[in-house]
Amino acid sequence: MLKGAGARTVRFEPLAGGDDPFFNINTAGDLAEAANRLAPGVDDCLRPGPVRLTHEAALARLAARPLPLPPTTEVPLADALGRVLAGPVTAPRDVPAADTAAVDGYAFRHGDLDPAGGFFRLEARLAAGHPGQAALSPWAAARIFTGAVMPAGADTVAMQEDCASGIEDGVSVVRVPLSLRKGANRRRAGEDLTAGTRLLEPGDRLRPQDLAALASIGLDRIPVRARLRLGLLSTGDELLRPGLDQPRPGGLYDANHFLLAGLAAACPVTVTDLGICGDRRDALQLALGEAAAAHDLIVTSGGASHGEEDHLVAVLSALGQVEILDLAIKPGRRLVLGRIGDTDVIGLPGNPVAAMISFLLYARPLILRRAGATVTPPHRLMVAAGFSLPSRKTGRREFHRARLVPGPDGTLVADLYARSGSGLISSLRAADGLVELAEDVASVAPGAPVPFLSFAALGVPA
Ligand SMILES: Nc1nc2c(c(=O)[nH]1)N[C@H]1C(S)=C(S)[C@@H](COP(=O)(O)OP(=O)(O)OC[C@H]3O[C@@H](n4cnc5c(N)ncnc54)[C@H](O)[C@@H]3O)O[C@H]1N2
Numbered sequence: 319m320l321k322g323a324g325a326r327t328v329r330f331e332p333l334a335g336g337d338d339p340f341f342n343i344n345t346a347g348d349l350a351e352a353a354n355r356l357a358p359g360v361d362d363c364l365r366p367g368p369v370r371l372t373h374e375a376a377l378a379r380l381a382a383r384p385l386p387l388p389p390t391t392e393v394p395l396a397d398a399l400g401r402v403l404a405g406p407v408t409a410p411r412d413v414p415a416a417d418t419a420a421v422d423g424y425a426f427r428h429g430d431l432d433p434a435g436g437f438f439r440l441e442a443r444l445a446a447g448h449p450g451q452a453a454l455s456p457w458a459a460a461r462i463f464t465g466a467v468m469p470a471g472a473d474t475v476a477m478q479e480d481c482a483s484g485i486e487d488g489v490s491v492v493r494v495p496l497s498l499r500k501g502a503n504r505r506r507a508g509e510d511l512t513a514g515t516r517l518l519e520p521g522d523r524l525r526p527q528d529l530a531a532l533a534s535i536g537l538d539r540i541p542v543r544a545r546l547r548l549g550l551l552s553t554g555d556e557l558l559r560p561g562l563d564q565p566r567p568g569g570l571y572d573a574n575h576f577l578l579a580g581l582a583a584a585c586p587v588t589v590t591d592l593g594i595c596g597d598r599r600d601a602l603q604l605a606l607g608e609a610a611a612a613h614d615l616i617v618t619s620g621g622a623s624h625g626e627e628d629h630l631v632a633v634l635s636a637l638g639q640v641e642i643l644d645l646a647i648k649p650g651r652r653l654v655l656g657r658i659g660d661t662d663v664i665g666l667p668g669n670p671v672a673a674m675i676s677f678l679l680y681a682r683p684l685i686l687r688r689a690g691a692t693v694t695p696p697h698r699l700m701v702a703a704g705f706s707l708p709s710r711k712t713g714r715r716e717f718h719r720a721r722l723v724p725g726p727d728g729t730l731v732a733d734l735y736a737r738s739g740s741g742l743i744s745s746l747r748a749a750d751g752l753v754e755l756a757e758d759v760a761s762v763a764p765g766a767p768v769p770f771l772s773f774a775a776l777g778v779p780a
């Protein structure tokens with residue numbers, strides 16, 4: 319009946335509660351959803367398994383998703399950390415602007431060194447921020463301090479620890495080592511940046527070291543993309559908010575809100591807490607419809623799978639567009655992407671482990687791209703397996719929570735968290751990152767090299 323995903327629309331009988339009858343089939347995930355709708359109540363394990371998207375295919379699909387960009391604005395340098403640059407930055411001048419001393423000592427002309435036998439008359443004292451006016455006289459040296467502009471004519475600095483200074487016949491003199499090469503202990507003008515160097519590109523996210531470079535060229539107003547307005551919505555009748563709700567039978571505290579708000583805080587967004595929405599279709603439709611009007615992005619957790627209590631897909635298809643990515647990965651088997659007007663909606667799984675991993679692998683790159691940032695894949699470090707998986711089910715990619723410990727020879731070894739449950743917040747706390755096992759890995763021997771994605775590389779704030 320349904321053979322393969324294509325761009326098709328299938329008409330369904332309205333579901334209980336008057337759902338919209340249309341559903342677009344563009345992906346294998348849509349197909350799975352369609353199968354679910356055509357055979358409601360049939361247990362997952364009795365239906366033929368849906369075709370799942372590979373991790374790489376999911377990333378490619380996310381990268382191809384057309385995204386509107388936030389407007390451009392200007393911020394003072396002091397507020398630019400983490401912001402997305404809206405235009406290129408070119409150095410208008412050399413940094414440093416002049417040749418300076420790299421050490422405290424004595425500046426002289428290298429050509430004078432041998433003729434003077436390393437023995438110079440001292441004629442000036444030059445401190446940082448106080449450039450001298452006069453050029454250095456022949457066979458003379460200047461007392462100079464780190465960062466001070468070199469006097470005209472001088473090209474070499476002797477470190478004060480290597481020199482002897484004193485008074486001879488009422489004249490201040492200094493003896494410097496004869497072995498110094500020309501240009502020793504001198505910093506050249508432009509050695510960090512030369513005028514005209516392109517130092518930042520549009521889409522770069524400004525790191526502390528980038529702010530240092532911008533400061534070094536004297537830039538104060540920085541063109542950046544406006545922060546995205548991101549709304550966070552937790553879904554589930556069971557959810558409680560610490561401090562707001564009393565514990566009750568069947569209740570569970572909304573951990574995901576705090577997890578996702580913390581992860582989003584490291585993105586160029588302003589996070590709004592949209593609270594908790596119960597498992598009711600009308601309530602979810604109202605919450606998402608209202609939130610979409612005031613946000614560029616909405617991230618939800620929970621309520622995204624096939625269950626009767628999971629309304630996200632139906633609500634998104636009623637309010638706008640929806641794409642379901644059923645993924646050949648573990649954990650985080652499903653990701654829901656929606657669009658309501660210009661607002662992107664990302665539906666993450668409810669289990670905290672799956673929510674965090676899906677956020678880091680898929681939602682974060684999408685958020686960054688929507689914010690105008692250039693996204694590069696996270697570095698995978700090769701580390702030694704501190705575990706053994708003699709036989710593993712192939713065909714899906716697994717991300718295992720792992721801690722890095724130094725092995726006997728100093729090589730980092732990845733130890734897996736002992737339990738794999740997707741609800742174990744403890745495992746996220748104990749881990750330094752994720753061991754990634756590709757689809758075709760059938761076994762892992764202890765000590766074998768395995769790719770490791772550190773939480774830092776994935777953008778988890780410290
Ligand atoms: N028949 C099937 N059932 C399930 C499947 C499946 O493929 N077939 N997949 C399982 C997996 S894996 C996951 S992950 C979940 C995803 O389901 P939802 O995204 O609809 O999430 P919920 O069912 O709402 O919640 C799952 C789990 O997580 C807890 N949760 C939800 N929100 C929060 C929160 N804010 N803070 C803390 N914990 C939260 C919730 O209580 C559930 O225990 O579906 C499986 N089932």
Ligand code: MOO
Pocket residue numbers: 647648649650651652667669671672740
């Ligand atoms: O795959 Mo679920 O999304 O593991 O926890």
